[in-house]
Amino acid sequence: MLERFLKYVTFDTESCDDATTVPTTEGQFVFARYLEQQLKEMGLEEVVLDEKGYLYATLPANCAKEIPVVGFIAHLDTSPDMSGKDVKPRVVENYAGGDIVLCEKDNIVLSVADFPEIEDYKGQDIVVTDGHTLLGADDKAGIAEIVTAIAYLQAHPEIEHGKIRIAFNPDEEIGRGAHNFNVPLFGCDWAYTIDGGSEGELEFENFNAGSATFAIQGRNVHPGYAKGKMLNSLRVAADIVSAIPASESPECTAGYEGFYHLMGINGGVDHSDVSYIIRDHNREIFEKRMAFMREVETAMNAKYGNGVVTLELKEQYRNMREQVEPKMHIIELAKSAMEQAGVVPQIKPIRGGTDGAQLSFMGLSCPNLFAGGINFHSRYEFVSVQVMEKAVMTIVNIAAGAAKR
Numbered sequence: 001m002l003e004r005f006l007k008y009v010t011f012d013t014e015s016c017d018d019a020t021t022v023p024t025t026e027g028q029f030v031f032a033r034y035l036e037q038q039l040k041e042m043g044l045e046e047v048v049l050d051e052k053g054y055l056y057a058t059l060p061a062n063c064a065k066e067i068p069v070v071g072f073i074a075h076l077d078t079s080p081d082m083s084g085k086d087v088k089p090r091v092v093e094n095y096a097g098g099d100i101v102l103c104e105k106d107n108i109v110l111s112v113a114d115f116p117e118i119e120d121y122k123g124q125d126i127v128v129t130d131g132h133t134l135l136g137a138d139d140k141a142g143i144a145e146i147v148t149a150i151a152y153l154q155a156h157p158e159i160e161h162g163k164i165r166i167a168f169n170p171d172e173e174i175g176r177g178a179h180n181f182n183v184p185l186f187g188c189d190w191a192y193t194i195d196g197g198s199e200g201e202l203e204f205e206n207f208n209a210g211s212a213t214f215a216i217q218g219r220n221v222h223p224g225y226a227k228g229k230m231l232n233s234l235r236v237a238a239d240i241v242s243a244i245p246a247s248e249s250p251e252c253t254a255g256y257e258g259f260y261h262l263m264g265i266n267g268g269v270d271h272s273d274v275s276y277i278i279r280d281h282n283r284e285i286f287e288k289r290m291a292f293m294r295e296v297e298t299a300m301n302a303k304y305g306n307g308v309v310t311l312e313l314k315e316q317y318r319n320m321r322e323q324v325e326p327k328m329h330i331i332e333l334a335k336s337a338m339e340q341a342g343v344v345p346q347i348k349p350i351r352g353g354t355d356g357a358q359l360s361f362m363g364l365s366c367p368n369l370f371a372g373g374i375n376f377h378s379r380y381e382f383v384s385v386q387v388m389e390k391a392v393m394t395i396v397n398i399a400a401g402a403a404k405r
């Protein structure tokens with residue numbers, strides 16, 4: 001597993017938000033072709049790399065029982081937030097605790113003061129960077145774990161399992177990972193993304209998400225002659241902002257608390273726009289929040305004149321809990337698979353969206369499981385080899401558990 005992982009991180013697969021191609025960078029294709037070859041050499045079936053850089057493969061069932069088809073998904077790309085070129089991973093064996101110097105020359109240190117959680121990994125082997133790039137454990141740890149779990153199942157024919165599907169997709173980090181995912185071709189009853197962080201993470205709740213943009217049309221007049229004539233759109237903008245509770249903002253909320261996030265105020269006297277994003281795990285409260293934006297629009301038009309404020313409301317994505325809830329057995333299966341691997345499941349709500357959420361609404365229920373990486377998207381990213389091994393066994397146990405249901 002470690003050998004695979006150390007090889008995978010040498011591929012530069014940074015995705016790019018500005019590109020319109022699929023995948024957005026050629027490096028992701030290069031890596032996908034390498035994996036395609038590797039999966040074929042392992043003897044997997046139905047190995048398909050499509051023209052958009054999505055790679056699918058099958059480990060056939062090894063018994064005749066009726067067993068649901070379970071899938072495992074990880075993403076090929078790394079975040080554009082930090083360079084992923086010329087990654088030089090280093091394994092700190094049997095980490096003794098204390099600071100880890102990543103680059104002596106440039107004095108880049110993974111320090112206990114800044115990252116106290118590193119001391120949780122005392123006695124483990126941890127993979128770090130040289131301080132000049134991200135590591136890419138997000139999500140090459142997930143890929144290495146899936147491929148290793150498949151190899152483990154091949155080496156242990158006594159473990160009965162059904163048909164297992166795997167898929168590696170591009171452009172997750174820029175929010176496009178699910179866009180071209182071929183759910184019918186994947187053909188799974190359900191799947192898991194292996195893209196979470198620390199040991200035990202099990203996520204199946206994300207935000208419901210929407211956006212609200214208030215367009216404000218004012219009336220600009222020479223300030224010397226403006227009395228009774230000017231309508232300053234910026235004052236209306238300020239009024240809108242003060243009508244929306246500031247305590248329900250990202251900086252004041254955590255856990256299951258939703259928010260209104262003021263994203264921008266742009267414009268001048270004549271015209272301005274105020275934009276918000278709206279988030280809540282609870283569907284009902286989310287809808288109330290969206291409706292409240294409409295009330296603000298109505299109140300402002302009553303105050304300043306009809307048509308001064310025009311609100312555009314958009315729904316962006318939904319909480320996958322709605323899709324997963326009728327199939328809670330897929331969560332129970334993941335939980336018991338973790339426990340058998342010596343992992344304590346940590347169920348927590350995602351304060352954002354995931355590829356799994358999009359896939360869930362494309363008809364594929366898809367909770368997210370830990371891959372082990374810490375400090376994603378940064379030069380301080382690291383992953384524990386022992387945690388990765390537990391992720392491998394979690395995948396193996398899910399495959400075995402699905403056959404026992």
Ligand SMILES: [Zn+2]
Nearest residue numbers: 138139172195
């Ligand atoms: Zn990821």
